[in-house]
């Protein structure tokens with residue numbers, strides 16, 4: 297590629313508003329297996345802006361969880377680049393990526409992953425405390441109210457239904473005001489009615505938070521509720537529907553900024 301001449305270069309103080317929140321380019325992940333090199337992901341390209349949602353679908357073993365792990369910085373790619381707000385996040389050190397995760401990302405898993413010997417309130421407070429946020433109990437109680445679990449704050453996870461546990465996990469995920477929310481088969485362990493309630497809540501909370509949502513699912517109906525859709529097969533993107541010209545929503549974070557909890 298030709299280098300732009302100095303006179304054609306944009307002024308360096310130009311606002312970076314065009315940078316996508318998440319930009320993935322030529323991403324690949326290969327591992328050494330007993331019978332040689334295995335390609336888990338290859339040629340993955342997409343961008344996602346604040347407030348948008350992306351569904352990742354594909355059969356079991358197609359690389360969905362591997363891709364989520366790379367996007368969240370839990371794992372490093374073999375090649376390719378992941379940019380967050382324009383900077384190459386895949387080249388950060390492990391400590392830097394852990395710091396990024398604590399302040400930027402949140403997760404909702406199929407199996408809830410609540411801490412068994414902490415009560416509901418303590419579970420939601422935990423990431424707030426790890427991120428050094430003030431008034432973690434107030435924030436956690438507020439989010440538990442939003443997911444309809446104010447009456448369960450002192451219960452332990454094992455005494456809750458699957459649907460209730462996943463709603464605790466949603467409260468825990470949104471409480472840290474993530475820029476990126478990753479959900480891996482969030483309804484995979486729930487019956488239809490509870491799954492629907494969790495998903496409605498997930499989209500509703502997401503709309504208000506302005507976070508970008510990356511949702512792994514087997515469910516085509518659920519995928520269709522996301523603006524963008526990426527389908528994987530044996531680690532490759534076989535089908536993609538990226539909505540064009542989506543207006544980038546301004547995050548509606550004023551609703552949940554820490555100042556709201558100071559009085």
Ligand SMILES: Nc1ncnc2c1ncn2[C@@H]1O[C@H](COP(=O)(O)OP(=O)(O)O)[C@@H](O)[C@H]1O
Pocket residue numbers: 327329334336354355356357358359360361362363
């Ligand atoms: N660290 C690893 N080493 C070897 N194979 C792996 C590793 N991680 C995942 N795989 C394999 O890569 C494929 C994709 O896995 P995964 O991302 O979990 O798929 P999905 O979430 O779509 O079911 C699977 O065949 C899995 O067994």
Ligand SMILES: [Mg+2]
Pocket residue numbers: 360361362
């Ligand atoms: Mg998976």
